[in-house]
Amino acid sequence: MYVAVKGGEKAIENAHTWLAEERRGATDVAELTLAQIREQLSLAVNRVMAEGSLFDPDLAALAIKQARGDLIEAIFLIRAYRTTLPRFGYSNPVETGEMACDRRISATFKDAPGGQVLGPTFDYTHRLLDFKLAADGEIPEAPQGPARQEPTPHITEFLKGEDIIQDEPASDETPGDLTREPMEFPSNRPLRLQSLTRGDEGFVLGMAYSTQRGYARNHAFVGELRIGKVVVEMDIPELGFAIDIGEVELTECETVNQFTGSKTEPPQFTRGYGLVFGQSERKSIAMALVDRALRWEELGEDNLGAPAQDEEFVLSHADNIQATGFLEHIKLPxxxxxxxxxxxxxxxxxxxxxxxxxxxxxx
Amino acid sequence: MTENTNIATEAREDWMGLLARAPDDALMSLWDGIQNRPSFEWLRSPEVGGVMVRGRTGGTGAPFNLGEMTVTRCSVVLQDGTVGHGYVQGRSKPKAEAAALVDAMMQTSAAGELQAQLLDPLHQQMQAAKTARAAKAAATKVEFFTLVRGED
Missing domain, CATH: 1.20.5 (Single alpha-helices involved in coiled-coils or other helix-helix interfaces)
Incomplete structure (x- = not known):
């Protein structure tokens, strides 16, 4: 219970002024510009967009600056801003098969059409601190090869022919929207995916890791991971047709999971799916693993009582803004x-x- | 007649999409170079909003809501009654205004000039940037080779 108490206004005002001063840091050091944050801390920007659930790199950069680099605070700012925007509508589902891929790898098919394209990855770096970055360094220009003109097909397309992987038949069903209707349990896969894609990266990672360590293990391979830009298209009522309204960078992960069959399904490969704003590789792999674990019921698997199989547990605790709001309120009077x-x-x-x-x- | 309308619609989709996706500064610097901008009135003055972007489960399955993006829109009417709509990514009202005016002007006799002075160069710039990224990606494509196995 809170109770209204007068006083503290001056202290609060002074605290805010000091906060602004601390945010700026030493004034003999140049101030960060939003463009610098957007361009040079782009993975932080991506995380704020993904978990803030709003694709706008300039706004995410502003939020990071205002939050002094506290990404959850920045996500909070974006979520708060998001609620002030009138909703113009819903896009048509993006075609990730048409993605202009910066990166596209498969851990299951070495010779997949389109090839293994590494992109700007940390994967093969040695994780040794690079002291050259501490000084202003000239960077060499990235080499170029013959640009691929045609879209890169999804890997799972190749397994479909053999009927050995669970299909994802298209539908035009209108998905639930947890920004409009509060979550209710049991939910469904579209709502789970919406919740996971904006969920806290650390939490989703921890849940995914628990499945790998044996809590509802689901034998995941990364069938495909792709990062790149897709066009967003929306029907415009006043025009009577659909137009592109922009372009977003996405990371998509499809896992291919071993499945020995159940009472209702034959032995086959099943799938987990991750799709996240920005270059957010760890998050999208984790999302795919958790998505797969949460599908136990529809695939007729046993409930092993593992945390990652419990959608109420996972989805109710994945949102870092809800979590931090409730956690941090206990410090208030x-x-x-x-x-x-x-x-x-x-x-x-x-x-x-x-x-x-x-x-x-x-x- | 129907066919003409379809062709016109397709062309309009193309330029509206190009304007929506264009980087702010690229569009605005080309727009600044356009002489003879028509006078207009607002049908809807620029407003910033959000669009919920959707994906599909497994890439091909049922739709789900992924997250929002910012979009700015406006509508203009020229003195001859031509209506133009601007829907652009981001929060730039000047960009939405430019897009709506270009959309309107492309339906008038100014179309040819505007195509050559604004849309074509914009398309080329954006295509060049896209190709440069694709070329860098191509350079990171793994070329596998098999080592001779020491079984003999």
């Missing part, structure tokens, strides 16, 4: 709450002491 607790504990203590005294007197 609870003077009256605590006063009553204090009275209670004093009373209990008194009674316990009286009992001891009475017992001693009786002996």
């Amino acid at each position: 609870h003077y009256v709450d605590f006063q009553s607790e204090l009275e209670l504990v004093r009373k209990l203590r008194r009674e316990a002491e009286e009992r001891i005294t009475q017992k001693e007197a009786a002996e």
Whole structure:
């Protein structure tokens, strides 16, 4: 319980002024521009866009600057801003098969058409600190090869012919939207994916890791991971046709999971799916693993009681803004709450002491 | 007649899409170079909003809501009654205004000139940037080779 208390205005105002000063840091160091954050801390920008659930790199850069680099605080700012935007509508589903891929790899098919394209990856770096970056360094220009003109086909397309992988038949069903209707359980796969794609990267990673360590293990291979830009198209009512309204960078991960069959399904490969704003590779792989774990019921698998199979547990705790809001509110004044607790504990203590005294007197 | 309308619609989809995806500064610097901009009135003054972007489960399955993107839109009417709509990515009102005016002017006799002075160069710039990225990606494509196995 909170109670209105007057006072503290001056302290709050001064705290805000000091915050602004601390945010700026030493004034003999050049101030960061939003363009610098957008261009040079782009993976932080990507994370804020993914978990803030709003694709706008300039806004994400502003949020990171304002939050002094605290990404959850930045995500909070983006979520708050997002609620002020009128909703113009819903896009048509993006065609990730048409993606202009910066990166596209498969851990299952070495010779997949389109090839293994590494892109700007950390994967084969040695994770040694590069002290050249501490000084201003000239960077060599990235080499170029013959640019691929045609879209790169999805890997799972090649397994489909053999009917050995679970299909994902297209539908035009309108998905639920958790920004409009609160989550209810049991939910469904579209809602789970919406929740996971904006979920906290650390939480989704931890859940995915738990499946790898044996809590509802689902034997995932990364069938395909691709990063690149896709066009976003929307029907415009006043025009009567659809136009491109922009372009977003996405990371898509499809896992191919071993599946020995169940009461309802024959042995085949099943799939987990991750799709995240920006270059967000760890998050999208983790999302795909958790998506697959949460599909146990539709695939007729046993409920092993693992946390990653429990959609209420996963989805109710994946959102770092809900979590941080509830967690951090306990530092706000609870003077009256605590006063009553204090009275209670004093009373209990008194009674316990009286009992001891009475017992001693009786002996 | 129907066919003409279809061709016109297709062309309009193309230029509106190009304007929507264009980097702000690229579009604005080309727009600044356009003489004889028509006078107009707002049908809808620029407003910033969000569009919920959708994906599909497994890339091909049922739609789901992925997250929003910012979009700015506006509508203009020229003195001859031609209506232009601007829908552009991001939060730039000047960009939305430019897009709506280009959309309107492309339906008038100014179309040819505008195509040559704005849309074509814009398309070329964006295509060049896209090709450069694709070329860098191509350079990171793995060329596998098999080592001779020492079984003999």
